[in-house]
Amino acid sequence: MALDKISPQFGVRGYVSIWRVNEETGIQTFLAGQPNQIQYSWGYMAAKQLGYSPQPDRYNYNISAMYIEYENQVSPSAISIPAFSRDIDIGYYNSLDDSATRDFLRVPLRMEPTLSVSDDYEANLPINQQGNQLTFFVQTAGGQGVHGKAFGTTSKVYAASLIAAPVFSDRTKDVIFARTIFSTENQVTKEPSSQIGITWDIAFE
Numbered sequence: 001m002a003l004d005k006i007s008p009q010f011g012v013r014g015y016v017s018i019w020r021v022n023e024e025t026g027i028q029t030f031l032a033g034q035p036n037q038i039q040y041s042w043g044y045m046a047a048k049q050l051g052y053s054p055q056p057d058r059y060n061y062n063i064s065a066m067y068i069e070y071e072n073q074v075s076p077s078a079i080s081i082p083a084f085s086r087d088i089d090i091g092y093y094n095s096l097d098d099s100a101t102r103d104f105l106r107v108p109l110r111m112e113p114t115l116s117v118s119d120d121y122e123a124n125l126p127i128n129q130q131g132n133q134l135t136f137f138v139q140t141a142g143g144q145g146v147h148g149k150a151f152g153t154t155s156k157v158y159a160a161s162l163i164a165a166p167v168f169s170d171r172t173k174d175v176i177f178a179r180t181i182f183s184t185e186n187q188v189t190k191e192p193s194s195q196i197g198i199t200w201d202i203a204f205e
Helices: 042-050 090-098
Strands: 012-022 028-035 063-072 102-108 114-116 133-139 155-164 175-181 194-204
Touching: 012 155, 042 175, 063 133, 063 194, 090 102, 102 133, 155 194, 175 194
Parallel strands: none
Antiparallel strands: 012 028, 012 194, 063 102, 063 155, 114 133, 133 194, 155 175
């Protein structure tokens, strides 16, 4: 049977949580949470990771970083972003170089992702395979974005993407797994002596 004739039975979904992180104490304060959109390119990442072992770069397509988009503002205001398609790729992020106020941070994961079971899913898994959800965490760092625009107390974070960076020194090879645009009430301005943390849960069901 052709693949396009098979009704989808399984899927992947995600949820993003935003935190304020005190730089001195490391204490995290929850600010907001919302779902994400899974990009079409997640299938490429999964196919590479699950493929046959002779592929020399097979294990390089794990999720390893996030893009954190921000806008520098003279006075705080809500940022309006149009809806985005599931086929958005790094070309969009390259285009931010043309913006006078917008840029993004490319931040590696702070720690290895944790494995857990998504809500009400335990009964679907064998007793010795209790894990179908990964949780990833990053926090903002550095004083400027990829395109050189300052990141500081005038910067408001308005979107994020979860990515694979198979060659971290070569951004052109990055692949986007998921993206979310923060609703206006969830957009966060960086404050002095703090960073913005993002926790991203991805469940495979």
